[in-house]
Amino acid sequence: xxxxxxxxxxxxxxxxxxxxxxxxxxxxxxxxxxxxxxxxxxxxxxxxxxxxxxxxxxxxxxxxxxxxxxxxxxxxxxxxxxxxxxxxxxxxxxxxxxxxxxxxxxxxxxxxxxxxxxxxxxxxxxxxxxxxxxxxxxxxxxxxxxxxxxxxxxxxxxxxxxxxxxxxxxxxxxxxxxxxxxxxxxxxxxxxxxxxxxxxxxxxxxxxxxxxxxxxxxxxxxxxxxxxxxxxxxxxxxxxxxxxxxxxxxxxxxxxxxxxxxxxxxxxxxxxxxxxxxxxxxxxxxxxxxxxxxxxxxxxxxxxxxxxxxxxxxxxxxxxxxxxxxxxxxxxxxxxxxxxxxxxxxxxxxxxxxxxxxxxxxxxxxxxxxxxxxxxxxxxxxxxxxxxxxxxxxxxxxxxxxxxxxxxxxxxxxxxxxxxxxxxxxxxxxxxxxxxxxxxxxxxxxxxxxxxxxxxxxxxxxxxxxxxxxxxxxxxxxxxxxxxxxxxxxxxxxxxxxxxxxxxxxxxxxxxxxxxxxxxxxxxxxxxxxxxxxxxxxxxxxxxxxxxxxxxxxxxxxxxxxxxxxxxxxxxxxxxxxxxxxxxxxxxxxxxxxxxxxxxxxxxxxxxxxxxxxxxxxxxxxx
Numbered sequence: 001x002x003x004x005x006x007x008x009x010x011x012x013x014x015x016x017x018x019x020x021x022x023x024x025x026x027x028x029x030x031x032x033x034x035x036x037x038x039x040x041x042x043x044x045x046x047x048x049x050x051x052x053x054x055x056x057x058x059x060x061x062x063x064x065x066x067x068x069x070x071x072x073x074x075x076x077x078x079x080x081x082x083x084x085x086x087x088x089x090x091x092x093x094x095x096x097x098x099x100x101x102x103x104x105x106x107x108x109x110x111x112x113x114x115x116x117x118x119x120x121x122x123x124x125x126x127x128x129x130x131x132x133x134x135x136x137x138x139x140x141x142x143x144x145x146x147x148x149x150x151x152x153x154x155x156x157x158x159x160x161x162x163x164x165x166x167x168x169x170x171x172x173x174x175x176x177x178x179x180x181x182x183x184x185x186x187x188x189x190x191x192x193x194x195x196x197x198x199x200x201x202x203x204x205x206x207x208x209x210x211x212x213x214x215x216x217x218x219x220x221x222x223x224x225x226x227x228x229x230x231x232x233x234x235x236x237x238x239x240x241x242x243x244x245x246x247x248x249x250x251x252x253x254x255x256x257x258x259x260x261x262x263x264x265x266x267x268x269x270x271x272x273x274x275x276x277x278x279x280x281x282x283x284x285x286x287x288x289x290x291x292x293x294x295x296x297x298x299x300x301x302x303x304x305x306x307x308x309x310x311x312x313x314x315x316x317x318x319x320x321x322x323x324x325x326x327x328x329x330x331x332x333x334x335x336x337x338x339x340x341x342x343x344x345x346x347x348x349x350x351x352x353x354x355x356x357x358x359x360x361x362x363x364x365x366x367x368x369x370x371x372x373x374x375x376x377x378x379x380x381x382x383x384x385x386x387x388x389x390x391x392x393x394x395x396x397x398x399x400x401x402x403x404x405x406x407x408x409x410x411x412x413x414x415x416x417x418x419x420x421x422x423x424x425x426x427x428x429x430x431x432x433x434x435x436x437x438x439x440x441x442x443x444x445x446x447x448x449x450x451x452x453x454x455x456x457x458x459x460x461x462x463x464x465x466x467x468x469x470x471x472x473x474x475x476x477x478x479x480x481x482x483x484x485x486x487x488x489x490x491x492x493x494x495x496x497x498x499x500x501x502x503x504x505x506x507x508x509x510x511x512x513x514x515x516x517x518x519x520x521x522x523x524x525x526x527x528x529x530x531x532x533x534x535x536x537x538x539x540x541x542x543x544x545x546x547x548x549x550x551x552x553x554x555x556x557x558x559x560x561x562x563x564x565x566x567x568x569x570x571x572x573x574x575x576x577x578x579x580x581x582x583x584x585x586x587x588x589x590x591x592x593x594x595x596x597x598x599x600x601x602x603x604x605x606x607x608x609x610x611x612x613x614x615x616x617x618x619x620x621x622x623x
């Protein structure tokens with residue numbers, strides 16, 4: 001009858017609604033809480049220790065993020081930590097990229113969540129990290145009223161724009177909104193900068209760091225904030241309202257003492273940078289940290305209830321021109337190598353090292369959660385590569401309109417961030433004597449009438465050479481930016497190119513300088529065959545691949561330059577070592593035909609073949 005029919009319809013509707021509600025609840029992300037309370041990190045109101053590994057999404061192809069995150073999880077860690085590099089996302093003034101390829105920060109955070117990892121963000125705005133300019137955009141230096149990393153309105157205004165753009169990407173991925181982000185760092189190792197810049201009053205330093213802290217909160221960051229500094233630098237680096245953590249502190253008693261001093265006499269206690277390896281410079285030995293040392297220190301933290309973050313658990317690669325530089329009394333600049341292998345537990349190419357396996361075995365004895373199996377490694381291939389075309393690099397001048405000026409212009413004044421600038425000048429009268437380029441930043445090959453007469457190198461404080469220019473002769477200086485300083489007081493002096501007058505016999509050479517901009521941000525087209533010894537040359541070749549896999553290009557027979565594969569800029573090579581190979585991610589290869597282009601700056605001999613090997617060579621200094 002009608003009543004029974006209506007009843008059946010009502011019951012059916014209720015069943016349908018129930019099924020829909022169940023389906024919606026299944027799709028909704030599981031929500032959790034994270035807080036710092038009672039001297040502990042608390043996850044869902046229960047104490048938790050953070051066992052984290054640092055890996056930078058900007059140093060890894062997007063296609064490999066998932067593999068590397070699974071490697072972190074399989075090592076026994078429960079969190080991943082990453083820097084956010086401002087200059088990686090603001091690619092030109094006012095031009096932002098949070099979407100293409102490995103620029104998609106939100107996608108990285110979501111990938112970490114998918115693998116069951118908590119996320120710690122370190123957005124700076126200063127990052128250090130052996131990254132170009134510590135993450136700052138190079139063009140900030142063009143504003144003469146702006147002072148880097150200071151309580152300076154133009155700088156703080158720029159920081160606010162960056163922080164707000166960043167927050168737009170990650171605000172809804174905080175654990176307070178159902179995401180995996182549990183903590184965000186305010187500034188970075190600021191205590192070191194305070195110690196380096198004693199010319200600035202501590203009060204002014206503190207106003208600056210407090211401003212960054214406030215910007216993060218105002219942008220909608222509502223998870224706990226933290227700072228990280230050497231344990232002896234908390235006075236300058238700590239920020240009220242942020243948890244102080246220590247970098248590189250292996251003495252647990254000292255860690256607890258200093259955190260207590262700056263955190264109301266309580267924890268939690270965390271080493272935000274625990275170093276299982278170290279950074280590397282060109283022309284210096286590759287630094288290694290023993291497996292035994294890392295395992296012993298890890299167990300000390302585990303036994304004493306200390307949270308930690310391995311810096312780095314997986315370093316990746318400084319692709320393109322992203323590597324930074326240091327300096328000391330011996331070297332005016334110490335450019336970082338292209339590989340960011342770091343002697344980390346997970347190698348540059350994502351392999352599980354003996355260090356990885358030893359730490360994994362240790363962590364499995366302590367953690368209360370399941371540790372998955374180690375993912376399969378990505379295969380390595382070693383195709384033969386014949387070089388079939390070449391071109392004189394100087395011929396690029398013909399397609400470039402030069403900038404003419406009476407005085408030399410820096411990269412920044414030329415509105416160029418990276419790569420090379422060719423400084424050229426013709427001389428009506430013959431001149432012979434000592435060429436001095438004290439303003440070289442950073443490396444120059446010097447030519448007279450397109451014949452190489454020497455090399456200048458800021459690294460070795462090599463700023464002068466004898467020169468003989470005939471009447472109507474031409475002087476060319478091909479200047480390379482080797483990466484802006486990313487750490488120390490001199491970070492504020494980071495313009496590139498030739499930043500002061502060129503001298504010959506102590507006389508300034510002015511008038512009619514031509515400057516050719518060569519950013520090399522795209523793979524050049526190469527045709528013909530005209531290699532000449534000691535002139536800079538572009539080489540090109542093709543090779544076939546049956547099944548793509550990772551590769552290591554053997555550059556040990558080459559001089560100095562950069563390499564592209566299928567349009568991807570792999571970074572710099574340099575025969576001085578210790579790095580002698582360049583890593584090629586297999587995800588950048590295609591089945592079938594692939595292209596390689598090499599810019600060789602020194603070209604001591606003509607090359608017809610590019611070798612590949614099945615293992616990286618990262619610890620071979622030139623004799």
